[in-house]
Amino acid sequence: MADAGTGTFTLDALCTLAGLPKRTVRYYIQIGLVDRPEGETRGARYHHRHLEQLLAIRRWTQAGLSLERIRELSTGAGEAPPRQRDRTGSIEIWSHFVVADGVEVKLNPAVAGMSSDQSRQFFAAVMAAYQQITSEDPPA
């Protein structure tokens, strides 16, 4: 099915080889799971690399992986070591800012990397937003 001269496929040929509908293949390209083709619209050409990407996605979706997880796997993002946190015995300082009864903002400025001035501005903005919303339409 590949073009003998260039080793490339049309979209139709690619879909047939991958066993996926055209709409789905285009969707994977649009969301960045599969590389864009060479050329556009009718002149678009696809390579073996595209076919391999599609076959891998098909295999992973059949195994029950979400597209988001497949994206992580294909870009290697899934391999990043998780951030160590919540060690037993560790002490974390959190600011609890009470906006109103039942409304609270929790902030760890060290982790968030916010200066005290930024924290103050942030709380002021939250307070103003709350007052504006509740004055327009008071809670029951």
Next chain:
Amino acid sequence: MSAIYLPEQPAAAVTGSVLQSVRAEGRVHGLLFELDIEQCYLNPGDSNIEAVYTFPVPWNAVLLGVEVVLGERVLQGTVVARADGERRYEGALEDGSSAVMVERAGDGMYTVSVGNLLARERAVLRFRYAQLLSFAQGQVRIVVPTVIGPRYGDPARTGMQPHQTVTNDPLQAYPFSLDLVFRGEMAGAAVTSPSHALSARAIDGTLVLSLAGDARLDRDVVVLAEGLEGKSLTTLGRDGDGYVALASFCPPPSGQEPDRPLNLKILVDCSGSMNGDRIDAARRALHDVLAHLEPEDSFSFSCFGSDVRHFSSSLLAATPRAVTKAAGWIAETRSDMGGTELAAALASTFALAQPFEADVLLVTDGDVWEAEELVARAEQAGQRVFAVGIGSAPAAGLLHVLAGRTGGACECVAAHAEIAGAIMRMFRRMRQAPVRDVTVTWDTGPQWQTRAGRLVLAGETVHHFAGFRERPPARATLGWVGQPDGTVHRTDAVTAGVTADGTTLARVAAAARMAGDTPAGRHALALQYALVSPTTSLVLVHERTGAEKPAAMPALHRVAHALPAGWGGAGTATGGIFGSPPGATLRAGRQGPPPAMPAVWRREQTPGMLRVSQNSAAETYDIPAFLRKQVPAVEYAYRDALRHLVEALAPDNTTGATAVPVSLDAISAHLPAHVALELRVLVGEGYAEQDVADAFVVSLARQFGHDSFARRVLDAIRRLADSLRPAPAGLGERVRHIVLEAFNARTGDAPADIPAWLRRAAD
């Protein structure tokens, strides 16, 4: 596997959605509901895009047509085989032309793709639907869903293609407007909405309802039309050279049938998505369920999330002791069981206490991607499933199909005010004796007819279609055999003698016929009657020429749904955060006596009832905005009763005596039945009766501490509270919780009646 599919690229979805607004206009005439929905798209960017939106429709609505306005041009779609539709759509995009494709995405869902919307171009899509409404014991419930919430599981299991999956974005808020026109007898109905504030106008004998205020695509629009008498009637229409007939039977109550004892397996969804309003509504519904159990009934109670937990291994007789115990289980019900493994939970519940014949009462939001397989397995199990859908936007499609195919029924409750009525109707259905041999016969031999259902209930509509080659029928007869006595019942539906214009009836009939046909037959019907089905889609192409043609593949813009109001505890849909004042009754005048239905179904007790005068046809009535703001949506249900109790408890200054002794029996007489029941649960758990009564009075006195009682009463009640014994550890907090719930309960939240077993015990 991770449960909920969130936006794959959240940042892209947060701002600047291409969907600008949605406008809907519906017409209700008899039991036919026609709805036109207009979606307005705008490409604000500088390059061509493809907008994709999976949107909800009423669960059994039939899509009749799609019209697209693109610039100056108006285009009509045609229905073709799905593969053909995809070929045309993809071909158009590759050519640089624009195209629109509408595909079915599942029960009650369609996906529309608007391909190659050029830079700063606007497109308006108009969808036309028809839906058959049903009487359900005195009311007709009209639902216009507007949002699909996050659901548990893999959408691919329902046959959804990757591009059709639904994403949710908490920051989206699409404007939505709706007008509903009630014609004919429907214009005389008492209309309420538990979901939205409405304004009403009476124009030339019709009732026109509009959503008041700024509505958003964040909850189902629910409109209840009450006070109508269910009728059996046959409607005729043309179908090519022949005729199509719709017989709508509404069997009258058969009279003195004894209530059937129930074997009921209660199964409650305790998954994370039930957090907030939903689990609260579920608990209220379950307390109502307990209140309807009779001593002859038996029941089990199970919760599910990622796992299922059965609180008993067999069915328990509904003795006062067992019901009290179950009330405790319900009070402890939390939305803390993780995912929504509905299929496994149902299978496990079906297997419970076999081989006894039992029904399953499922209370859930239905937010799960499940489909045919689950329903087929439930059907095989042979136990009826009665489903109560909870929330501002429950997945009604799945619940209706599940209930319908197993011979049960489905009720959805959008607000606390609907719970009592829904549970009462459900019990009526469950207590009716099962029927067999349901048949529909016509006075003229039909060419084809739809399969008769398995369930015939008094006061509930059964729709049945048939086709006739030459002569239209004059009468249809629904027959069924009651069990166990074998009595034969019949009810007739005669024609009004008028043949409806247009092809709507024939196409709605074709959609109904598809359910009982072979796959090939379904496909042929879909193509013949231009219906979008799992094997067909609607497509239209607008050819672009020359420089207009975009050179590149369009960028994808998926329309993310808002989160349904109150979803997962994100705000509350019953309070003021998202809510506009719902619950007002609107009525375009009424001739004759008030509706013959139980008082608890009427909304007369709802405050702020608004009536539209129909003395003059020209007179119109809109609720002014300031009035809508001031009309309280609901009133406190028990606060007056509690105030009276506090007043009665306050010792007289001169004699020092109270009108009510502080004992559980004495104060119970002044309390709503379920509050008294909750206090008795504590006694059942081992607390001394006097301690419970004392803690209740102390807590109540504190609660009314800021109330505007006369100083004398307040001082007296405080002195009384101080003189009582301090509550044992843990009791005070639990009693305070009961007091708070009763203190803050709103009208319509209240259980309809004293529990049946309690009545019996008192007798």
